[in-house]
Amino acid sequence: MAWLCNMKRMKRAGDISADVRRNLACPAAFLLAAILFCGVSCGRKKEDEPPAKPRVEETSKDRITVTMVFDPPRVRIDRDLLMTLRIAAPSEMDVEMPSLSDRLTGFQIAGVMDSGRRSSEGTSVQERRVLLTPLVSGEYRIAPLPIVYTDRSRTPPMSGWFPTRPVLLDPVAPAGGKSPGDIEETLSPFRIPPSGRTIALWLLALAAAAAAAWIIHRAIVKIRRAIRLRRMSPKSRALFELDELLAENLVEKGRVKDFYLRLTMIVRRYIERAHGIRAPEQTTEEFLAAAGGNPRFKPAVLERLKAFLEAADLVKFAAHKPTPQTVANSVATAREYIESDAADNPQGGA
Template sequence: MQINKKYILVFLLGCLLFSGCQDKNNPAQQDVQYSITKSFNNGPLLVNLKISSKHIKLSDLLDMEIQTQINADYIVDLPKIKDDLKDFAIHTQREIGKKLGANNSVITTYYYKLEPIQTGKCQIPQLQFPFRKASEEPNTAKWDVLRTEAVDINVTTQSPIDANTSMADIEDVVDVKTNHLLAVVITFAAVILCAVGYIIYKMKTKKQEQIQKVYRPAHEIAFEMLRKLAGEKLVEQGRIKEYYEKLSSCLRKYIEDRFTLRAPEQTTEEFLDEIKKSNVLEPRYKQELKNFLEHCDLVKFAKYQPTNEQINQSLTMAQQFVDNTKSQEHQVEV
């Protein structure tokens, strides 16, 4: 029986087309170049790990092949790669097939396409392959584990630059015309911004200073000044006039703070006249203050020599005046 040559030719072309389709549909049958190959062994189990490259772009896919070879008397479980991967997502995953190896072993090959999800130093983590004897029940079997090593993968946004790549020369230099008006506007705006910034800075500084101010009652300050004066021992040193000058200044400072009067800037006569016209003091305190200031003036200006008893009475009078007229409501900045 003769077979038409035309039919034979059509049959051969069909086989070729079918073979080509098989190659395209099975990525493991494509010509993948693996730059990383690692082998790991534990007893009856051998694992070969292949990775296409250590450097890829974020837009690329990474090829990975896992091949297990184990004695036929044993069973090996695949690691949960989807859960183990942190820097990659599984784009494609399939089992290529099984075949018999040497010494009654079974070789199984798995293929993966991995998609990077971030740039920088990424990693194929350590993978664990548990295995046991086929004759044992899974729940009661003694499991052993083969562990691989982690593999670092560098993921970039662009391809690594070839060391032999040279930089192209700049062909033309464009002469950029200077816009003087724009430069003036930018300079003026910068000056305005600096001025506004300085004003804001000063306002904040002033506000902080106000917040940090401390206020105390006028009588506390007066008592403190009187204690300090007593501690200077001016009377014991014979400096009576200086003692009375400071004593009257203490009381005038207190009156200024407590009653908002310009006592230190007036003569005794002017000050007493203003006190007489105002209602800030009760009549009895006005008389006490008049006696005290006139006594101080005698010592300061008339060279009057007071006795020790009069000196002590003057200090006591000043202390009592402050104590009788004190108020917590009148605070003074210190």
């Protein structure tokens, strides 16, 4: 009997729990439905939200009304902006449509379309649509536009102009992004190694620059040397050239013929500068014949010059190999002649 009573109590408790669950299920279902309806309604409201109205800026003066319409009213870096410029004026007034070439900051003109001039009830209206592409900039601005007009109702016609007000447009960040003014560079510089062709061109350019520098240096040295030699007297120049020749050690290098050729040219150029005889261009015979008729050349001097030049001709043209003593005597003869001739003719040779 006790067992049967317990079973009846448990059955009643189960019935009561089922009733409780049924009573709680209704409010929970109602609450869930309300949440879903609210979410759908809010989302539909956001989707059905009308777009922002275009921004309108208007300037009026002397019966002329200039209207600028910007759609959308704020700048988005990910879409173009349409600017409509409308000018309304009396039919007897001619108004020029202003240019935007240097009036934009932060924009680039993507397209222009003019709708032409239309008149109605004594009012002339002209309109221009400009498609502007925003650039990454800290400011988006339309500078004042000069409105130039001519009033033909007056005699004579009167011309004038007035500016529109500047327009500053606010930027708006694209979905999930930053506004144009807040865009920052996050990538660090990446070095791209030069190609082999680029390196070769660099080396070629460096070689060309080095060659040009060397040529310029040599030219400067030669010019300075030429200026220095021109300022010297015939004697000083001849002795300077003789010292330069000896410093090159041509005889020790086996270039005896070149040594004698330059040695005789030093003496011949000295004679040309000191006495006006074109000795460098004459043969030994022609020079001796010309010098024999010049009173400045004494017979003893001519004999020494003849022996000096003929000994040099043997080396230059007959492949004669002089001894070191002969070479030293030739140098001494050239030096002694230059110094003694300059002493005897101080006006020409010194």
